[in-house]
Amino acid sequence: MRLTYTSDVWWKNAVVYCLDVETFKDGNDDGVGDFRGLTQQIDYLAGLGVTCLWLMPFFPTPNKDDGYDITDFYSVDPRLGTLGDFVEFMRTAHDRGLRVIADLVVNHTSDKHPWFKEARSSKDSPLRDWYVWSDTPEPDNPDQVVFPDKEDSIWEYDKGSGQYYLHSFYRHQPDLNVANPAVRDEIARVLGFWMELGLSGFRVDAVPFLIENVDPKLAEPHEFLADLRAFMTRRMGGSILLGEVNVAYKDLVAYFGDGLGDQITMCFDFIGMQKAWLSLARCDAGALAEALRERPKPPKDSQWAVFLRNHDELTLDKLTEDERQEIFQAFGPSEDMQIFGRGLRRRLPTMLGGDLRRIKMAYSLLFSLPGTPVIFYGEEIGLGENLKAEGRMAVRVPMQWSRDGGFSRVKPARAVPEGAFGPERVNVADQKRDTDSLLRWFQLLIERYRECPELAWGESTVLDTGEPAVFAHRCDADGATVVVAHNLSDTAREAELRLDGLGGYRLTDLLVDGTTEVPDGGVVRITMEPHGCRWLRASHPDVAPEDASVKAR
Numbered sequence: 247m248r249l250t251y252t253s254d255v256w257w258k259n260a261v262v263y264c265l266d267v268e269t270f271k272d273g274n275d276d277g278v279g280d281f282r283g284l285t286q287q288i289d290y291l292a293g294l295g296v297t298c299l300w301l302m303p304f305f306p307t308p309n310k311d312d313g314y315d316i317t318d319f320y321s322v323d324p325r326l327g328t329l330g331d332f333v334e335f336m337r338t339a340h341d342r343g344l345r346v347i348a349d350l351v352v353n354h355t356s357d358k359h360p361w362f363k364e365a366r367s368s369k370d371s372p373l374r375d376w377y378v379w380s381d382t383p384e385p386d387n388p389d390q391v392v393f394p395d396k397e398d399s400i401w402e403y404d405k406g407s408g409q410y411y412l413h414s415f416y417r418h419q420p421d422l423n424v425a426n427p428a429v430r431d432e433i434a435r436v437l438g439f440w441m442e443l444g445l446s447g448f449r450v451d452a453v454p455f456l457i458e459n460v461d462p463k464l465a466e467p468h469e470f471l472a473d474l475r476a477f478m479t480r481r482m483g484g485s486i487l488l489g490e491v492n493v494a495y496k497d498l499v500a501y502f503g504d505g506l507g508d509q510i511t512m513c514f515d516f517i518g519m520q521k522a523w524l525s526l527a528r529c530d531a532g533a534l535a536e537a538l539r540e541r542p543k544p545p546k547d548s549q550w551a552v553f554l555r556n557h558d559e560l561t562l563d564k565l566t567e568d569e570r571q572e573i574f575q576a577f578g579p580s581e582d583m584q585i586f587g588r589g590l591r592r593r594l595p596t597m598l599g600g601d602l603r604r605i606k607m608a609y610s611l612l613f614s615l616p617g618t619p620v621i622f623y624g625e626e627i628g629l630g631e632n633l634k635a636e637g638r639m640a641v642r643v644p645m646q647w648s649r650d651g652g653f654s655r656v657k658p659a660r661a662v663p664e665g666a667f668g669p670e671r672v673n674v675a676d677q678k679r680d681t682d683s684l685l686r687w688f689q690l691l692i693e694r695y696r697e698c699p700e701l702a703w704g705e706s707t708v709l710d711t712g713e714p715a716v717f718a719h720r721c722d723a724d725g726a727t728v729v730v731a732h733n734l735s736d737t738a739r740e741a742e743l744r745l746d747g748l749g750g751y752r753l754t755d756l757l758v759d760g761t762t763e764v765p766d767g768g769v770v771r772i773t774m775e776p777h778g779c780r781w782l783r784a785s786h787p788d789v790a791p792e793d794a795s796v797k798a799r
């Protein structure tokens with residue numbers, strides 16, 4: 247069926263902006279961000295051009311894992327506001343045309359959640375089976391321990407009731423047991439509750455753990471994901487699940503629902519992200535090109551979510567030890583920049599040494615990659631990190647609105663970046679006034695990305711360029727084509743693009759002024775500035791392409 251419009255599958259070319267209410271803007275002068283503050287900044291977000299906000303967990307929490315340890319799935323943490331504040335925020339976001347999704351953290355609860363308190367009260371508790379218990383757990387496999395700095399096992403002995411409980415993450419996060427139908431029903435109720443309050447979907451935390459680490463093992467673990475998606479679709483046609491599924495491509499397709507595309511709507515491309523960093527470190531397109539060539543095509547009604555950095559460590563877990571070391575050497579050589587032996591606790595601009603030209607190229611590359619881009623708040627201004635903060639908290643710093651910080655009228659509860667990345671040097675207000683700023687570059691990239699639905703929707707093909715430092719690909723949809731090239735190196739390069747079927751076409755540069763004619767043979771040579779970026783729309787004087795952007799309306 248050709249009658250598919252982007253507004254029905256809005257997420258296919260959305261621009262997703264991940265933020266933590268706690269670090270975005272303080273509206274009540276207590277040094278902690280909140281919904282009132284966030285609501286004041288909605289116009290900024292709408293002006294940036296992002297189309298969907300992803301809220302990190304904002305639910306009541308003892309906050310031992312930055313909110314990923316929840317004590318009530320149906321409420322708002324009092325530090326961040328009230329349900330009333332949430333609804334006002336939703337109303338404002340919708341008014342400005344922004345959709346909102348939120349983290350769905352149901353692999354586990356906090357050990358302070360009333361369900362777990364009840365479950366651990368006795369082996370006979372009616373909620374006992376809401377969690378996973380064992381008298382004799384299997385010996386630990388070190389690979390299963392996600393946070394090796396704090397944990398050496400995924401089982402914790404509960405003295406009171408005399409059994410071990412499973413915790414895939416920290417010991418204060420007991421795993422919920424989705425093998426229990428009552429737990430599955432409750433999870434659906436949580437989804438239903440927030441969708442009724444206006445959410446368009448959820449970023450699902452730790453999906454493989456959610457369906458695998460249960461007792462008894464599910465005969466069809468993926469059935470639960472398909473059930474959840476069907477439940478959501480019944481309630482709200484365009485709602486989505488954006489899944490954290492960091493597994494090899496060959497195993498990942500099952501999470502999309504194999505060929506059916508009826509489970510997780512969008513999966514993060516963790517492999518592509520790690521290979522992109524390898525390419526950036528090597529100034530060589532090879533690794534990224536290989537990943538994109540290997541990456542399975544998402545089934546109908548599914549999509550890849552592409553990103554370079556998120557709120558966690560920059561995980562490099564799917565690379566070889568040598569490859570990881572290459573990236574450590576290039577972007578995080580000192581030990582305090584590294585974490586868990588597998589990642590970096592830095593943000594992109596500091597990793598790229600604050601080199602604005604290179605930073606702009608990296609984000610141009612991100613927005614041009616086939617899929618839906620997901621950015622982490624502050625990336626648009628080049629927000630840095632503060633390594634004095636513990637572990638992954640280093641990158642979860644307050645947003646910088648003005649030279650004096652502008653996050654709060656009092657001292658922010660969280661450490662702010664310092665030196666070259668402090669608020670006096672990196673902030674929204676200054677960059678709004680500077681046409682060459684990173685913020686303006688993001689606005690341009692977002693605008694162009696939205697005008698080029700081929701990038702998200704199209705058939706993408708990685709091109710050989712004859713120049714190792716230049717990564718190029720083309721995306722074709724409905725007779726329209728966009729060709730994109732990025733020079734990963736800091737010296738000018740010449741690339742040769744073989745553009746089958748485009749002989750005699752004209753390539754119009756969408757980022758800078760200029761056109762290039764494609765000779766009849768279809769092979770065109772382009773010159774790339776150091777870290778240059780070209781987004782080229784193909785057009786033929788005699789052929790009126792079906793305008794793919796029309797569909798976006």
Ligand code: NOJ
Pocket residue numbers: 311314351415451452490557558
């Ligand atoms: C993945 C989240 O991204 C991370 O921040 C969290 O600590 C774990 N899941 C546990 O919820």
